[in-house]
Amino acid sequence: xxxxxxxxxxxxxxxxxxxxxxxxxxxxxxxxxxxxxxxxxxxxxxxxxxxxxxxxxxxxxxxxxxxxxxxxxxxxxxxxxxxxxxxxxxxxxxxx
Numbered sequence: 496x497x498x499x500x501x502x503x504x505x506x507x508x509x510x511x512x513x514x515x516x517x518x519x520x521x522x523x524x525x526x527x528x529x530x531x532x533x534x535x536x537x538x539x540x541x542x543x544x545x546x547x548x549x550x551x552x553x554x555x556x557x558x559x560x561x562x563x564x565x566x567x568x569x570x571x572x573x574x575x576x577x578x579x580x581x582x583x584x585x586x587x588x589x590x591x
Contacts, residue, residue, distance in 0.1 A: 503537055510535075510578065514542055521546075523586040527578035537574045548588020553579055 498516045503523070505511035510533050512525035521542050527533045546568045554560030568574065568588060576584060 501542070503539075504535060509533075512537060514539075516542075520587055520589050521548075523588075524583065525576070525578060526583035527580060530580050532580060533578045535576050535578065537576070539568060539574050540572075543568065543588065543590035546588040546590045548586055550584065550586045552576070552584045553582040 496517065499514075500516075501514045503512040503514055504525075509529050510525065510527045512523065512535065514521055514523045516522075523537075523539070523542075525535065548566060548568065549563060550566050551561055551563045554562045574586075578584065
């Protein structure tokens with residue numbers, strides 16, 4: 496069960512970014528349905544204070560290839576990411 500769900504960005508048929516909160520963690524996911532890369536600048540300020548978490552993105556090896564990294568999200572900073580065509584990301588983090 497989710498405690499909160501928020502629409503962060505998107506356009507019907509092109510891309511979407513949603514955030515859901517459960518068990519004290521935020522899960523942010525985005526997908527690009529277009530044929531060209533999509534640069535996003537997401538405002539995550541209202542979701543958390545400073546936080547650390549994991550970002551999982553598409554890898555360079557084609558289908559079923561992923562890249563994972565640990566990151567720190569300072570408070571009051573936008574998160575920038577580029578989604579490849581038909582690609583996406585998932586981010587899981589714990590607000591402090």
